[in-house]
Every structure is written in C-alpha cells, then in structure tokens.
Amino acid sequence: MKIDWQKIRDFLNYQIIEGDAAKGEFHFDxxxxxxxxxxxxLTSLFLRLVKNFFxxxxxxxxxxxxxxxxxFFNYLVYLIVILVILHSSGINLTGILTASAAxxxxxxxxxxxxxxxxxxxxxxxxxxxxxVNDVVEMNDKVARxxxxxxxxxxxITRDDKVLIIPNHLFxxxxxxxxxxxxxxxxxxxxxxxxxxxxxxxVERILIECAKAEKTILKSxxxxxxxxxxxxxxxxxxxxxxxxxxFTDPRIKSNLRFAIDAAFRENGITIPFPQRxxxxxxxxxxxxTQASINGSENIN
Numbered sequence: 001m002k003i004d005w006q007k008i009r010d011f012l013n014y015q016i017i018e019g020d021a022a023k024g025e026f027h028f029d030x031x032x033x034x035x036x037x038x039x040x041x042l043t044s045l046f047l048r049l050v051k052n053f054f055x056x057x058x059x060x061x062x063x064x065x066x067x068x069x070x071x072f073f074n075y076l077v078y079l080i081v082i083l084v085i086l087h088s089s090g091i092n093l094t095g096i097l098t099a100s101a102a103x104x105x106x107x108x109x110x111x112x113x114x115x116x117x118x119x120x121x122x123x124x125x126x127x128x129x130x131x132v133n134d135v136v137e138m139n140d141k142v143a144r145x146x147x148x149x150x151x152x153x154x155x156i157t158r159d160d161k162v163l164i165i166p167n168h169l170f171x172x173x174x175x176x177x178x179x180x181x182x183x184x185x186x187x188x189x190x191x192x193x194x195x196x197x198x199x200x201x202v203e204r205i206l207i208e209c210a211k212a213e214k215t216i217l218k219s220x221x222x223x224x225x226x227x228x229x230x231x232x233x234x235x236x237x238x239x240x241x242x243x244x245x246f247t248d249p250r251i252k253s254n255l256r257f258a259i260d261a262a263f264r265e266n267g268i269t270i271p272f273p274q275r276x277x278x279x280x281x282x283x284x285x286x287x288t289q290a291s292i293n294g295s296e297n298i299n
Contacts, residue, residue, distance in 0.1 A: 047074055135177070136178065
C-alpha cells in the first residue's frame with residue numbers, strides 16, 4: 001500500500017486560522033496544533049518528574065507548600081513552551097505582542113491585586129508566618145486556618161463560618177497569630193467587687209474557681225491581679241492559660257458562672273455603677289410662686 005505523503009502534508013498544513021506566512025501574517029495550522037499538544041504533554045511529564053524528585057523526601061506539610069508554589073511555576077512554563085513552539089514554527093509573534101500591548105497593560109492593572117495575592121501567598125508558604133491550624137485574629141474576627149492557597153487563605157470562625165482572607169492582607173495588615181510559637185495562650189476574666197470587700201478572700205475564690213475549671217491548665221498556675229480602684233468597684237483580673245485559645249469564649253463563660261456562684265455563697269457583691277447627685281440652690285423655690293407663674297403661662 002503506497003502512502004500518499006502529499007495528502008498527509010496537505011492535511012497537516014490545513015489552516016485553522018488563515019494567514020499569509022510569506023507576508024509575516026499570523027496563521028495557525030493543524031501541524032502547529034499538534035506540536036503545541038505534544039509540547040504541553042511532554043512539558044507536563046517533565047514537570048511531574050521534577051515535582052516528584054524534589055518532594056520525595058519532604059514532610060507532608062512541606063510537600064503541600066511546595067506543590068502550591070510549583071503550581072504557579074507550571075503556568076509560566078506552559079506559557080513559555082507555547083510561545084517557543086509557535087515561534088519555532090515560523091510564526092512572527094512580534095506583531096501580535098505589539099498589537100496586544102494595550103490589552104496586556106489593561107489586564108495587568110486589572111490583575112495587580114491577583115498577582116499581589118500570589119506573591120504574598122508564596123511569601124507565606126516560604127517564611128511560615130501562617131500555618132494550617134494556626135488561630136489568627138483579623139479585624140476583630142478570630143478563626144482557625146484550615147487551608148492556605150496561593151491567592152487566599154481559608155479559616156473557620158468560632159461561628160463555623162468560613163473566612164476567606166486575600167493573602168496580601170497578611171503583608172499589609174496587623175494580624176495576631178495566637179499559636180505561632182506554641183498552642184498555649186494566656187487569657188483573663190475581669191470582675192469588680194464592692195468597696196469594703198475582703199480582697200484576700202476575693203483572690204482566693206478567683207483562684208479556686210480557675211483551678212476547678214478542667215480546661216484551664218494547672219501549669220503555669222492561674223494568678224490574680226488587683227488591677228485598679230474603679231469608680232464603683234475594686235477591679236480584679238484572674239489570669240490563666242489554656243491549650244486551645246479557639247474555644248476560650250466558652251472557657252471564660254464557664255469561669256464567670258463559677259465566679260458568680262462563689263461570690264453569692266460568700267456574700268461578695270458585684271456592684272453596678274452608682275452616682276450621688278447633689279442639688280445646690282441659693283434661693284429656695286416657692287411652691288405658691290411656682291403655681292402662679294404656671295397659671296400665667298397657661299393663660
């Protein structure tokens with residue numbers, strides 16, 4: 001069976017996008033499409049081998065970080081491969097790039113925040129400023145990080161709502177990381193007692209309530225500070241350490257219940273704000289005169 005090479009060449013030279021190659025016009029034929037597909041397949045295989053080579057001895061957490069960064073690197077490699085294949089096939093890309101310069105500038109302005117997030121995501125993954133399971137506070141919202149991607153970081157709040165944080169905010173905003181160094185954090189509950197209360201007794205009750213709460217660590221031990229002589233109360237604070245700061249609102253609530261019950265049993269009062277108002281008048285008001293003036297105003 002004789003192979004008709006001319007038909008094969010004609011088939012491969014079939015122009016998907018027509019243009020005169022002799023005049024330097026852009027054209028795209030079936031042969032170029034095949035080259036692009038084969039080139040992308042070989043590039044994908046090569047990148048997979050490179051990724052497996054570098055991640056074979058990595059810890060699971062570091063492997064995930066490397067894969068996130070490597071994914072962004074893949075896009076750049078694919079783009080370069082496509083441009084090289086098209087250029088080597090005789091396509092003059094200079095005219096296309098020049099004509100698309102204004103479009104690229106507009107796209108660049110539109111995607112500047114996107115690339116800012118990408119760069120910030122790479123920075124976060126490299127310097128480990130935020131890790132999965134870290135408890136962070138941003139804009140008065142406390143959340144536990146469960147996923148870090150190149151563009152955004154996802155965290156779950158105490159209300160079981162997902163908080164999506166653009167990565168560039170980690171570089172431009174002040175963020176509290178409760179668990180960056182260790183999982184222990186110091187928390188506190190503040191309470192005021194009436195003037196005249198036995199302050200040593202108050203201290204003893206507060207420490208007993210903290211030690212009775214199972215979720216509060218025994219070491220370091222809880223301690224009490226006499227914070228201030230307030231306007232209406234003697235202000236105390238009970239300071240303690242917990243293992244999971246993400247659940248500390250419930251711990252504080254349990255401790256407040258215990259303190260309120262203990263104060264009631266021991267006759268210690270938690271006062272409310274009070275003010276003494278004094279009226280000073282040089283000339284007493286005559287009730288008769290006030291009645292007459294009132295009648296005149298009515299008439």
